[in-house]
Structures are given as structure tokens and as C-alpha cells.
Amino acid sequence: MSTTDDLTRDALRPPRAPGAGRPVLEIRGLAVDYGYGTRRVHALRGVDLTLHEGEVLGLAGESGCGKSTLVYAATRLLAPPGLIAAGEVLYHPEVGEPVDILRLADDELRASRWQDTALVFQGAMNSLNPVYRVGRQLTDTIAAHRPRSTRAEREERARELLRMVGISPERIRSFPHQLSGGMRQRVMIAMALALEPRVLIMDEPTTALDVVMQRQILEQIMQLRDRLGFAVVFITHDVSLLIEIADRIAIMYAGEVVEDAAADDVYRRPRHPYSVGLLHSFPPLHGPRRELGGIPGSPPDMGHLPAGCPFADRCGFVVDACRTVHPTLVSTAVPGDDPSRQVACLRHDRAALAAAGAPEVEVPAALAVR
Amino acid sequence: MSDTPAPPDDVVLEAVGLTKHFPVRGLASHGVVHAVDGVDLQLRAGQVLALVGESGSGKSTVARLLARLYPQTAGEVLLHGRPVTAIKGRAFRAYCRTAQMIFQDPFASLNPVHTVRYVLTRALRIHHRGLRGDALEAALRELLERVQLNPDAYVDKFPHELSGGQRQRVAIARALAAEPEVLLADEPISMLDVSIRLGVLNLLRDLRDRLGIAILYITHDIASARYFADRTHVMYAGRTVETGDSESVTQAPAHPYTQLLVRSAPDPEHLGDPVRTGAVGEPPSMVDPPAGCRFHPRCPFAAELCRTRRPELLAIGAGREVACWGYAADEPGAPDLGAATATQEVAR
Ligand SMILES: Nc1ncnc2c1ncn2[C@@H]1O[C@H](COP(=O)(O)OP(=O)(O)OP(=O)(O)O)[C@@H](O)[C@H]1O
Ligand SMILES: Nc1ncnc2c1ncn2[C@@H]1O[C@H](COP(=O)(O)OP(=O)(O)OP(=O)(O)O)[C@@H](O)[C@H]1O
Ligand code: SF4
Ligand SMILES: [Mg+2]
Ligand SMILES: [Mg+2]
Numbered sequence: 001m002s003t004t005d006d007l008t009r010d011a012l013r014p015p016r017a018p019g020a021g022r023p024v025l026e027i028r029g030l031a032v033d034y035g036y037g038t039r040r041v042h043a044l045r046g047v048d049l050t051l052h053e054g055e056v057l058g059l060a061g062e063s064g065c066g067k068s069t070l071v072y073a074a075t076r077l078l079a080p081p082g083l084i085a086a087g088e089v090l091y092h093p094e095v096g097e098p099v100d101i102l103r104l105a106d107d108e109l110r111a112s113r114w115q116d117t118a119l120v121f122q123g124a125m126n127s128l129n130p131v132y133r134v135g136r137q138l139t140d141t142i143a144a145h146r147p148r149s150t151r152a153e154r155e156e157r158a159r160e161l162l163r164m165v166g167i168s169p170e171r172i173r174s175f176p177h178q179l180s181g182g183m184r185q186r187v188m189i190a191m192a193l194a195l196e197p198r199v200l201i202m203d204e205p206t207t208a209l210d211v212v213m214q215r216q217i218l219e220q221i222m223q224l225r226d227r228l229g230f231a232v233v234f235i236t237h238d239v240s241l242l243i244e245i246a247d248r249i250a251i252m253y254a255g256e257v258v259e260d261a262a263a264d265d266v267y268r269r270p271r272h273p274y275s276v277g278l279l280h281s282f283p284p285l286h287g288p289r290r291e292l293g294g295i296p297g298s299p300p301d302m303g304h305l306p307a308g309c310p311f312a313d314r315c316g317f318v319v320d321a322c323r324t325v326h327p328t329l330v331s332t333a334v335p336g337d338d339p340s341r342q343v344a345c346l347r348h349d350r351a352a353l354a355a356a357g358a359p360e361v362e363v364p365a366a367l368a369v370r
Numbered sequence: 371m372s373d374t375p376a377p378p379d380d381v382v383l384e385a386v387g388l389t390k391h392f393p394v395r396g397l398a399s400h401g402v403v404h405a406v407d408g409v410d411l412q413l414r415a416g417q418v419l420a421l422v423g424e425s426g427s428g429k430s431t432v433a434r435l436l437a438r439l440y441p442q443t444a445g446e447v448l449l450h451g452r453p454v455t456a457i458k459g460r461a462f463r464a465y466c467r468t469a470q471m472i473f474q475d476p477f478a479s480l481n482p483v484h485t486v487r488y489v490l491t492r493a494l495r496i497h498h499r500g501l502r503g504d505a506l507e508a509a510l511r512e513l514l515e516r517v518q519l520n521p522d523a524y525v526d527k528f529p530h531e532l533s534g535g536q537r538q539r540v541a542i543a544r545a546l547a548a549e550p551e552v553l554l555a556d557e558p559i560s561m562l563d564v565s566i567r568l569g570v571l572n573l574l575r576d577l578r579d580r581l582g583i584a585i586l587y588i589t590h591d592i593a594s595a596r597y598f599a600d601r602t603h604v605m606y607a608g609r610t611v612e613t614g615d616s617e618s619v620t621q622a623p624a625h626p627y628t629q630l631l632v633r634s635a636p637d638p639e640h641l642g643d644p645v646r647t648g649a650v651g652e653p654p655s656m657v658d659p660p661a662g663c664r665f666h667p668r669c670p671f672a673a674e675l676c677r678t679r680r681p682e683l684l685a686i687g688a689g690r691e692v693a694c695w696g697y698a699a700d701e702p703g704a705p706d707l708g709a710a711t712a713t714q715e716v717a718r
Contacts, residue, residue: 063563180653182652210590211590211591211592212630212647215634215647219646219648239638240636240637244636283593283596285593289596292568293568294565294566294567
């Protein structure tokens with residue numbers, strides 16, 4: 001394959017400098033409800049999150065914590081009964097003022113959305129149309145994106161895209177059922193790349209795949225990212241995978257971001273009790289074998305969230321105030337920590353404790369590992 | 371129910387040359403899927419054997435053959451050394467009690483209209499016909515306690531009122547009602563949330579230790595095999611490519627496929643500098659599997675010998691076997707695995 005050489009050369013480039021770019025997407029106070037009246041579920045409760053240029057942002061958390069809801073809402077693809085209750089999503093174009101995607105008129109949105117942000121959905125590999133050849137589905141996407149291109153140009157571009165994701169260009173003639181699951185998933189990634197996005201959002205893109213195939217696809221995505229410079233939002237419940245590939249990780253719990261920090265900090269210096277629990281939930285492949293306990297209990301019912309911290313029932317560091325005061329994202333209370341990292345835990349929030357008249361507490365050693 | 375474990379390390383259930391070919395419909399009549407080809411394995415009392423391998427390599431088929439959900443094409447299943455042949459009647463039911471299967475999806479495996487009490491009472495009555503009244507109630511509570519669910523809190527719940535981990539515990543309790551000697555667990559945690567997986571694995575491990583149950587643990591997650599299984603058995607395209615104690619197989623994998631599998635697994639220690647395996651290729655066709663070593667089209671070391679002759683399992687150390695020509699030192703034309711042989715720790 002002609003591109004293999006380029007890709008190998010790319011792979012030898014030094015790793016990127018994380019977090020340096022300027023913001024591309026800024027999510028502010030985003031809140032989403034499902035349903036109405038007594039059956040209403042607050043699926044997202046005031047999420048703040050910023051994606052920078054060229055960055056890989058990982059989004060992790062248990063099933064039902066709101067990861068998919070977040071990206072659907074932020075791209076305005078949320079379907080009923082989902083409803084955006086509050087918040088803004090600022091998109092920073094390459095030139096000009098930021099725009100609030102949630103307030104764009106439909107025609108303005110159509111003009112901007114696909115060009116700037118591409119999505120690979122959860123379970124996407126099953127969403128190829130079974131009656132059309134892979135090539136036709138790619139060229140249709142390219143035609144929508146570049147209406148003035150010629151047929152020959154589109155064909156050529158489709159071959160190039162397949163090559164990019166490591167599929168032989170002859171496969172352009174294949175029907176989806178003639179491809180393995182891993183290949184179909186890579187075709188979906190090629191379709192997203194056909195839009196030349198600045199932001200590529202992938203919701204569990206590899207979860208259904210085999211470990212070896214997952215690694216092959218991730219390698220391709222990372223090489224393309226290094227070469228084309230798009231920013232990535234990568235959603236998965238596999239924290240060990242995220243730590244490996246992401247620059248920054250946002251940990252979600254019960255519809256909120258509870259920790260937002262560099263991948264290295266999340267792994268070696270976790271500050272939220274839930275992050276600590278997650279890190280003790282997967283056994284290490286190498287190094288000393290350790291006894292592991294997981295996290296006791298199970299995630300809360302999103303329809304009946306407790307008043308205080310949503311993690312309080314499962315938390316080993318709970319204090320009385322946690323039952324009544326709802327923690328918000330603040331800087332950590334550990335001297336020497338990266339000032340830009342954030343955590344939503346009262347054990348780090350002296351101001352909130354004082355405001356509630358609760359006694360001052362130390363940060364437990366387990367939440368202050370250096 | 372007795373809590374006396376069977377003598378440890380006794381072989382309870384054994385597969386010898388186990389083979390399963392599924393006919394392919396619609397194609398030429400001679401086409402078959404070579405789902406499992408000549409697999410040997412032993413399940414020992416009080417031990418966990420992990421079965422790992424790529425999607426489609428035949429792991430679930432092995433479990434279903436052991437559970438007698440369908441007959442094998444060739445080979446044998448032995449229970450305590452005696453061939454299992456019954457496919458119906460009393461002997462078959464007795465076998466089903468002995469080897470219980472636990473499935474991947476705790477949502478699908480419990481009927482939504484039945485409470486925990488109904489599900490478990492029914493299982494207890496099937497396997498212990500005389501049981502009723504207080505004795506039945508006591509057995510029910512004991513089952514729930516065994517899977518670490520508080521009987522008072524859970525006995526009257528419906529499946530939809532339980533979390534995934536709790537449902538899987540109920541499914542395990544139902545299997546335990548039969549007092550099985552063997553649990554065949556096909557990806558029992560892969561549908562569960564990360565934070566509750568460990569709890570279920572620790573529970574199974576506890577059952578292994580306290581009841582001396584032999585466990586087959588099928589998984590994609592090789593790190594969990596290292597954590598939980600005494601021995602690990604690696605399959606590729608229907609065949610066994612490597613076996614050994616889990617620590618050796620994961621820390622010093624011998625077969626080039628196992629090496630690729632271990633290198634591909636997520637590892638946070640590679641933070642900021644993800645592994646680049648450079649691997650390419652697709653899983654092989656199971657209707658027309660590659661000749662010789664089935665891994666040869668994807669193997670970086672493949673030599674002519676690999677393309678033509680099938681490597682048998684070779685002993686490469688205490689309790690370890692590998693099916694790769696690279697370990698047949700005296701064989702002319704054997705490939706050179708160089709620094710990648712099993713004596714080396716897997717390097718980056
Ligand atoms: N269409 C819907 N109607 C009602 N509630 C919904 C709907 N979609 C999602 N929810 C609820 O919103 C919450 C967040 O769901 P979401 O799909 O965003 O979670 P997730 O983090 O992506 O989970 P997973 O890891 O399982 O994909 C869940 O509690 C879910 O039950
Ligand atoms: N009932 C069946 N009829 C025909 N082919 C089958 C049948 N069951 C399995 N196969 C085929 O046999 C092969 C082995 O399948 P099996 O389900 O055992 O794989 P597996 O290792 O469990 O995979 P996974 O990790 O994806 O669960 C596959 O090629 C599969 O398509
Ligand atoms: S706020 Fe309290 S309950 Fe919540 S995570 Fe921190 S210590 Fe635990
Ligand atoms: Mg989701
Ligand atoms: Mg299977």
C-alpha cells in the first residue's frame with residue numbers, strides 16, 4: 001500500500017505537546033432533560049468542558065452517566081424526548097468570533113456542522129446502508145460536502161480515504177456485509193474524515209471490536225490526527241485505554257463532570273474518589289499483581305438523585321456535608337497540583353464547606369497522592 | 371448443600387480433540403465453518419482456566435460443546451475420565467446439573483416477569499425435588515448470601531429493579547442452585563460497568579476457593595485473565611495456539627498471536643506514548659482457513675514451512691505449550707522469532 005511508508009514515518013514523529021492549542025469547542029453549563037413532569041430525568045446537569053485544537057479529549061464514565069447525551073446535545077443531534085434545558089456550546093472558527101451552536105438558525109447550522117464536527121456514533125458499524133456499495137456511500141458523503149466536485153474526483157477521494165484507514169481501495173466495490181466488523185467500523189471513520197473535520201467525535205468507536213482490531217484502528221486514528229491535526233473527543237468506558245491515548249480526560253458521573261485533568265494526572269494523581277475507584281477497578285496487565293475491589297454499590301438512579309454529592313452512597317471519604325451540599329468543579333486542594341485541573345468533591349472544596357457551616361476537613365491521603 | 375470442595379486439582383471436565391464444524395447454508399454443500407478444530411483442555415477442581423482469543427476464534431463454541439448445547443463433530447468430552455455421550459434423558463439432565471453455563475448478557479438471561487424469588491426457587495426445585503417449606507426458604511437465602519446479595523433486600527425484586535452486576539449475581543445464584551462442579555462462564559463481565567466487574571470476578575473466585583468449583587472463564591480482556599485465572603488457553607481460528615499458567619502467558623507470551631494480543635491490550639503504563647504494533651490484516655476465513663499455521667497471513671515471522679505444514683503443540687517449559695514452528699529448533703526451514711521468543715519479557 002502506497003501510504004504505509006508515510007504512515008510509518010508519521011509514527012516516528014515525536015509525541016504532540018498536549019493542551020497547548022486554543023479552544024475549538026467550549027461547553028458551558030449544558031443541561032439536558034429526558035421526558036416531562038414526574039418522569040423527567042436530568043441526564044446532564046450543568047456540564048462545563050473545553051476542547052482545544054488538536055487535542056485528544058477522553059470522556060469516561062459508567063453506562064448511563066450521560067456521555068452520549070453530552071455529544072448529541074453539543075452537536076444539536078439530540079432527539080426527543082431529549083431537551084436542552086440550559087447552557088451554550090461555543091464553536092471557535094479558525095477566523096472570526098465564536099458562535100453558539102445551540103442558537104444558530106437551522107440553515108446556518110447545516111452549513112457549519114458537518115464541516116467542523118464529525119461524529120462516529122456508538123454502534124456505527126451497523127449503520128452502513130446494506131444495499132449500497134461502500135464506495136457509493138463514501139462518494140455520496142463527499143458530494144454533500146463538496147457539491148462542486150466531479151465524479152472522478154469523488155471516486156479518487158473515496159479510494160484515498162479507504163487507504164487512510166488501512167483498507168485496500170479495491171474494497172470500494174464491496175457491500176457492507178462483505179466486510180468484517182472492524183472494516184465496517186473503519187469505513188465509518190473514513191466517512192467522518194471525508195468531511196475534513198476540525199473536531200472528530202467518536203462514541204465508543206471500538207468497544208464492539210476485538211482487542212487487536214481495536215488497536216489497529218486506534219493506531220490509524222492517531223496517525224491521521226498527527227497528520228491532519230483535528231481534535232478528537234473519544235468516549236469509552238475503558239479508562240485504561242483512555243489513559244493511553246488521551247491528552248486530557250473528563251470523568252463523568254451521574255450527568256456531571258466530576259474530574260477534568262491531564263491523562264497523566266488522572267492516572268497517577270487522581271483527586272476524585274470515583275476516579276480513584278475506577279483506577280482500582282481494572283487489573284494491571286503488567287507489574288505487580290494487586291488485590292482489587294472495584295467500587296461498592298452501583299450508579300444512582302438518574303430519576304432519583306440524592307440532594308448532595310451523587311457519589312456519596314458509594315464513597316469511602318464521605319463527610320456529613322456530602323449528604324446536603326452539591327459539589328461543583330473547583331481547583332484541587334493539593335499544593336503543587338496543576339492549577340487548571342478541576343474536581344467536584346467537597347473534600348477539595350473548603351469554601352463550599354465553610355459556606356455550609358460544616359467543619360473544615362483535611363484532604364485524605366488517598367486523594368492527594370503526589 | 372455441602373461446602374466440602376472436591377479434591378483440588380482433580381480434572382473434572384476434559385475436552386479431547388474437540389471439533390465442531392457448522393455447515394454453511396446457501397453455499398456449496400461441502401462448505402463448513404471450522405469453528406473449533408482439535409482442542410484439548412482440562413478443567414480442574416478449584417481452578418480457573420481462561421479461554422482467550424480473537425472474536426470468532428471459537429471460544430463460545432467450546433463452552434457450548436462442553437455444556438452439551440449441541441453435539442461435537444469429532445473428539446470427546448470426558449467427565450471424571452468417562453466420556454459424556456447422553457444427549458437426553460436422566461443422564462443428560464444429571465450432566466447439565468454438573469456443568470452450568472453463565473452467559474454474557476445478564477439482561478437477556480433473566481425473564482423480566484419473574485422475581486428473584488421465583489427464579490431461584492424454581493431452579494432449586496428442579497435440582498432438589500423434595501425441597502419445600504422452610505428448607506426451601508433457607509436454601510434460597512443461602513444462595514443469595516453466596517452471591518453477596520442481602521436476601522431481605524433482593525428476594526422480591528424484578529430484574530429491571532436490579533443493576534447489571536446484581537442481575538449477573540442472580541444468574542450465578544441460579545447456576546449454583548444445581549450445585550455444579552463446573553461453571554462455564556462466557557464473558558460474564560463484559561457487559562457490566564467497569565466499576566462492578568471486579569466484584570463479580572471476585573465472587574467467582576470466592577466460589578472457586580470455597581466450593582472447589584472448576585471454572586472456564588471466557589474473555590477478551592487478557593489482563594483480567596492474568597488477575598483471575600490460574601491457567602490461560604489461547605485460541606486462534608478454531609485452534610489452540612498456546613497454553614500455560616496465566617502469569618507466564620501474559621508476561622512472556624510465546625506465540626506470535628499471543629504476543630500481538632498482549633501488545634494490543636490497553637495499558638495505561640504506555641501513557642502519552644501509545645503502543646504502535648504496526649499490525650495489519652484481518653481475521654481469517656473460517657470456511658476456508660489458511661493452510662499450515664492459521665496465523666501465517668498475519669504473522670511477521672512466517673516462513674515457507676508455516677504456509678504449508680501445521681505446527682503441533684510443543685512443550686516449551688513447565689506446563690507451557692505453543693503451536694508455532696519458531697519453537698521447533700530442529701525443523702529445517704523453521705522461522706526465526708529472534709528476540710521475540712518467550713524467554714524474553716515482552717518489550718515495547
Ligand atoms: N431517549 C431517552 N429517553 C429517556 N431517557 C434517556 C434517553 N436516552 C438516554 N436516557 C437516559 O439518560 C441518561 C444518559 O444516557 P446516555 O446514553 O447519555 O449515557 P452514556 O453515558 O452514553 O451510557 P453508555 O455508556 O451506556 O452509552 C441515562 O440515564 C439514560 O437512561
Ligand atoms: N450456530 C452456528 N452456525 C454457524 N456458524 C457458527 C455458529 N456458531 C458459531 N459459528 C461460527 O463459528 C466461529 C466461532 O464462533 P464463536 O462464537 O465460538 O467465536 P468466539 O470466539 O466466541 O467469538 P466472540 O469473541 O466474538 O464471542 C465463527 O466464525 C462463527 O461465525
Ligand atoms: S464530595 Fe464527598 S461523597 Fe462526593 S466524592 Fe467527595 S468525599 Fe465522596
Ligand atoms: Mg453512550
Ligand atoms: Mg463468544
